[in-house]
Amino acid sequence: MLAIALAMMASLMVDVTCGSSGLPLSALWQALFQPEKVNAGIHVIVWDIRLPYALMALLVGMALGLAGAEMQTILNNPLATPFTLGVSSAAAFGAALAIVLGIGIPGIPAAWFIPANAFIFALLSALLLDGITRWTGVAASGVVLFGIALVFTFNALVAIMQFVADEDTLQGLVFWTMGSLVRASWEKLGVLAVVFIAVLFCALRSAWQLTALRLGEERAMSFGIHVRRLRLLSLLRISLLSALAVAFVGPIGFIGLVAPHIARILLGGRSPFLPSGQRADRRAGVIAGLYCGEK
Template sequence: MKRTGKILLAVAAALLILIGSIAIGSVNLTPGQVVAILIAKLSGEPGTIDPNLSSIVWGMRFPRAVLAFLTGATLSASGTVMQSILKNPLASSYTLGVSSGASLCAALVMVTGFTIPLLGLFTLPAAGFIGGLATVFLALAFASRLDGKMENQTVILVGMVFSLFVNAILTLLTALSREHLQQMVFWQMGGFSGRDWSHVAVMFPILVISMLVLQRFTPEMDIMSFGEEQAMSIGVDLKRVKLILIGVAALLTGTAVSLVGVIGFVDLIAPHMVRRIFGSAHRLVLPLSALFGGAFLMLAELVSRTVLAPTIIPVGAVTALVGAPFFALVFFRGRKLK
């Protein structure tokens, strides 16, 4: 199948998953009903649409599905960047401690109730961005002291150590904040319950702006994949490019973690699958990883609330059940190739 056909197939699959995630629930709807309700709402002409069904679709399921897609796209774009920078298919924002730092700062905002007046709803993602960025740059600074050449293995190892340390602080904070214990534990497992259009309104502009910035640097990411020495010989300002890319990746992961909690492995699975199917050119890998990641997380969200209904499984648990074996497969296959 040609590349265009594969892309159209991927888009069609994502749309089908979107419709399915809206249609399936405690009250099952047909795809036709879902489409009719969405058209009626978007056109502003309710017609003969049942207001109760319209409320279920537009007020609950549609924003939840859209947020799941945006979160998956956000995490996958961030993972694509990290894998490109570190030239490692197992690298991700979680590897460098971005997720842990974002989690800690977001938890502090939850516990203290701190709000920045000018930011309002953006206080939580701003805290996540600051925490994630601070953690990753501390890890990079420490790695540079240990290894002047900043070898990728050193960076990953230091990032994992920082991640474990920050997670320990987060666990301590969770244990001490008994009044917020249930909220924080469920949040650390990731989920979309109680999320609405306000969360979509926060994540959507951040994702769009970040993707535009990252798309601008896809040629540099392609060059860096051949090695840093070759990139420098061509004239790529590696330090500047890395700082920008890591900063954007931290913003993406920090926003996702702050709004929906910790959801792992999406940023590992989607970029790897896209590279296997469509090649390694980042002008395609970046947007298609976002598409694949968004579709995958919508499907995971659907599974989380239907497989043991009415009990809702944390979405992070669903992605981990798929992602952990996938991680092992990629790791051991890489060792065999060596």
């Protein structure tokens, strides 16, 4: 864990210092701890551009890492990701409605119009999946099948939006669906941080139950665990984290798949690896932002 944390900090420092305009470590240190001694240009580069991007990459990586670890645990599927439920596709459709047709919540500030639409549709897809699973009482495999059905449904709706969009609007929609850290801001960082801390606290309280669930549903029920309620609460946590991440930076699906496997290799197949899953994924998020050259 210490090695992962150190690697994450190193990646974060490299991410902030690298860019089209070089920034030495001494200038970074002054900008962070003695901002009154740096010129306005360096202050803007660090505090308004690079630091929000890097911290958003870190937080999104943490959120998707935790969501991916929980998803693979409750579904007992090593290939499951937070977007298996169709959250990403639903968010993309919500963004498409806002970008192409201007449909959204009235009165929302322009900077939040598209993220709010994406977040609402992502949560609606999760609630729809929750209602279907409650109504049918299906097992974990059924949840995956319903999630995949939602993925194809919302992808088809996004394709329709792309078909009816004009050239400029289509370019904006395609750019949004590619994912980007350019949308990062301190306000969005605050929202994501508060939600992540709350979800992490709930996930850690359920860690032993998730560990028992990996042994099988019957074994978990013999321990007095309400398996269906545990799975549904986990799905809600996963959907909340995934919806916020997608709403703020767009679909970034690969991160939620990789880090849980890294955590298992380092710590074994116990669900207390959840915090390490988000540590590994926040490092992956920072590295991804670094190589994308967002700044």
